Amino acid sequence: MSVDKQTVAKIASLARIKMGDDELEHLVPELNNILEWVEQLGEVDVEGIEPMSAVIPNRLRLRDDVIDADPKTAGGRRDDVLANAPAAEHGFFGVPKVIE
Amino acid sequence: MTELTKLGVKAIRDGVRAGDFTAREVAESFNSAVAAAAELNAFIVTTPDHALAAADAADKARADGKKLGAMAGVPIGMKDLFATHGVQTTAASHILEGFEPQYESTVSQNLWDAGAGMLGKLNLDQFAMGSSNETSYFGNVASPWRKDGTNAAMSPGGSSGGSSSAVAARIAPAATGTDTGGSIRQPAAFTGICGIKPTYGRCSRWGVVAFASSLDQAGPMARSVEDCAIMLGAMAGFDPKDATSLQMDVPDWEGALSADLKGKKVGIPKEYRMEGTDQAILDSWEQGKAWLKDAGAEIVDISLPHTKYALPAYYIIAPAEASSNLARYDGVRYGLRDLPEGAGLQDMYAETRAAGFGDEVKRRILIGTYVLSAGFYDAYYNQAQKVRALVARDFEQAWAECDVILAPTTPTASFPLGSLEDDPLTMYLNDVFAVPASLAGLPAMSVPAMLNSDGLPLGLQLVGKPFDEQTVLDAGLAIQQRAAFDHAPEKWW
Numbered sequence: 001m002s003v004d005k006q007t008v009a010k011i012a013s014l015a016r017i018k019m020g021d022d023e024l025e026h027l028v029p030e031l032n033n034i035l036e037w038v039e040q041l042g043e044v045d046v047e048g049i050e051p052m053s054a055v056i057p058n059r060l061r062l063r064d065d066v067i068d069a070d071p072k073t074a075g076g077r078r079d080d081v082l083a084n085a086p087a088a089e090h091g092f093f094g095v096p097k098v099i100e
Numbered sequence: 101m102t103e104l105t106k107l108g109v110k111a112i113r114d115g116v117r118a119g120d121f122t123a124r125e126v127a128e129s130f131n132s133a134v135a136a137a138a139e140l141n142a143f144i145v146t147t148p149d150h151a152l153a154a155a156d157a158a159d160k161a162r163a164d165g166k167k168l169g170a171m172a173g174v175p176i177g178m179k180d181l182f183a184t185h186g187v188q189t190t191a192a193s194h195i196l197e198g199f200e201p202q203y204e205s206t207v208s209q210n211l212w213d214a215g216a217g218m219l220g221k222l223n224l225d226q227f228a229m230g231s232s233n234e235t236s237y238f239g240n241v242a243s244p245w246r247k248d249g250t251n252a253a254m255s256p257g258g259s260s261g262g263s264s265s266a267v268a269a270r271i272a273p274a275a276t277g278t279d280t281g282g283s284i285r286q287p288a289a290f291t292g293i294c295g296i297k298p299t300y301g302r303c304s305r306w307g308v309v310a311f312a313s314s315l316d317q318a319g320p321m322a323r324s325v326e327d328c329a330i331m332l333g334a335m336a337g338f339d340p341k342d343a344t345s346l347q348m349d350v351p352d353w354e355g356a357l358s359a360d361l362k363g364k365k366v367g368i369p370k371e372y373r374m375e376g377t378d379q380a381i382l383d384s385w386e387q388g389k390a391w392l393k394d395a396g397a398e399i400v401d402i403s404l405p406h407t408k409y410a411l412p413a414y415y416i417i418a419p420a421e422a423s424s425n426l427a428r429y430d431g432v433r434y435g436l437r438d439l440p441e442g443a444g445l446q447d448m449y450a451e452t453r454a455a456g457f458g459d460e461v462k463r464r465i466l467i468g469t470y471v472l473s474a475g476f477y478d479a480y481y482n483q484a485q486k487v488r489a490l491v492a493r494d495f496e497q498a499w500a501e502c503d504v505i506l507a508p509t510t511p512t513a514s515f516p517l518g519s520l521e522d523d524p525l526t527m528y529l530n531d532v533f534a535v536p537a538s539l540a541g542l543p544a545m546s547v548p549a550m551l552n553s554d555g556l557p558l559g560l561q562l563v564g565k566p567f568d569e570q571t572v573l574d575a576g577l578a579i580q581q582r583a584a585f586d587h588a589p590e591k592w593w
Contacts, residue, residue: 001476001479003470007470008466011466011469011470011473012466013450014469014473015423015453015465015466015469016427016430016446016449016450016453017450017453017454017457017462017465017466018447018450018451018453018454019454019462027463027466030463030524031463031466031467031470033524033525034415034467034524034525034528035467035470037412037415037525038412038413038415038416038480038484040408040409040412041409041412041413041416041480041483041484041487042479042483044406044409044483044486044487044490046483046486046487046490049486049489049490050486050489051482051485051486051488051489052485052486052488052489052492053314053485054314054344055300055314055488055492055539055540055541056299056300056301056344056346056541056566058301058344058346060343061340061343061347063340070340070341072203072341073341077202080202080203081202081433083200083202084198084199084200084201084202084433084434084435085432085433085434086431086432086434086435086436086437087437093432093433095432095445095448096439096443096444096445096448097444098444098445
């Protein structure tokens with residue numbers, strides 16, 4: 001499978017990265033080289049193999065049902081949460097107007 | 101006083117404990133060395149006060165007769181992928197420039213609790229995506245090593261290239277690294293130092309800027325196996341804040357170190373004898389076998405049939421996870437915001453991400469977005485996850501025949517900065533020997549073996565069973581004792 005400029009533009013739009021014509025044209029052969037190279041995975045016989053997402057056997061734990069059990073991940077830290085926001089206003093994250 | 105910068109973790113820790121020198125003297129020496137090495141560009145920010153404060157605390161604890169921590173008096177470099185409270189944390193990306201976390205990552209907190217101090221935040225490939233340290237927004241990192249008779253700047257490897265450069269240049273006794281597909285081992289090999297990636301889950305990922313969450317794992321980089329064992333012991337441990345953290349005790353790796361490999365079987369995977377591998381690398385591999393045999397181990401040939409497919413599988417899985425993880429950089433909660441006059445929310449996202457991410461990061465986000473998109477998910481992502489299962493199964497079957505695997509760390513020695521920048525695929529191939537252990541979540545280490553004919557370091561890699569960092573470290577120690585690699589780069593910076 002290979003991508004053309006239109007497809008790269010669509011992917012960039014899905015990924016919310018603005019790209020100019022030059023950049024898109026530059027990326028088409030780069031991505032196609034990489035995609036062509038990963039095609040070789042199609043040779044592998046994967047009959048009956050389950051896809052692996054967790055490599056080391058580990059069970060998901062349940063934590064005690066306690067509010068604010070760990071202060072580091074607890075609530076009540078609004079100022080910390082907002083400390084790095086580019087536009088914090090009135091205790092909220094500010095964004096451009098969404099509703100006309 | 102400059103002599104102190106020649107010391108490693110163990111020597112500093114023991115010297116501070118014995119009162120041979122103070123922790124403050126050590127911190128001052130390294131702070132000066134860091135300040136004088138700006139040409140390496142190993143640090144994004146320096147934090148001399150942090151190092152001094154930790155040193156003073158260690159000296160006071162000793163004066164008060166208190167028990168000193170495992171890293172007391174040791175100033176280290178912190179890869180700028182770990183969130184550090186109140187200290188800029190960027191992942192070497194413009195999109196996080198100026199970000200000052202309001203919390204401390206678990207791994208860095210563990211190190212401070214053990215008495216270590218911070219010399220500064222180390223440069224890296226942007227979002228840890230790269231194998232040469234040429235993708236940082238804050239400029240390339242230079243290796244302290246140069247080819248004999250040339251002045252060309254060489255790559256320190258990546259992504260933990262600030263870490264490898266600093267430790268090799270003796271401006272830090274040790275540094276943290278992270279390894280997603282070789283980012284500790286490859287730079288360690290390029291710069292003649294040691295680095296270990298533990299079993300996935302040993303070190304908490306909480307507070308580490310995420311790249312590919314099913315692969316990311318932190319580990320130490322230092323100049324000896326003993327130093328790595330000490331520092332890994334301080335970094336590792338169960339953390340309920342990371343859902344994939346291993347709920348297991350941290351063994352006393354340092355205390356149990358032994359270079360006697362009697363009764364151990366070392367596997368030599370035939371598939372690692374790949375086309376394009378330097379003859380010098382193959383020679384060092386042969387030498388490694390002889391060293392481990394001399395340490396009492398039995399050498400056995402093994403097969404890891406899916407080795408060839410590990411790297412292409414990685415270049416689907418890692419970008420897929422990255423495209424998802426990096427969706428958080430939206431110009432709303434932290435980091436850069438690029439909001440042109442009159443632009444709406446969607447434009448703000450796209451402009452911010454266009455201005456904030458570097459080319460390699462964009463490339464990987466696009467690949468990841470593509471392989472996860474409707475209609476391609478099965479052909480790419482699902483197939484890659486199945487191949488990953490086969491790569492892991494290869495290792496499981498190998499453990500029936502051996503206790504640890506010996507292989508080269510990289511197919512070549514370091515290369516000049518800039519020489520591969522237009523060729524992403526060749527760059528990716530640098531991690532061909534490192535990626536299989538990452539996909540399988542196994543502990544793996546690089547130790548320096550020798551210099552090649554250009555005077556550049558070559559590393560050997562050891563891969564162990566899950567949770568068996570000890571055998572990896574033991575085999576590393578056996579190589580270290582026989583390689584007697586005491587080369588240091590000639591100072592030019």
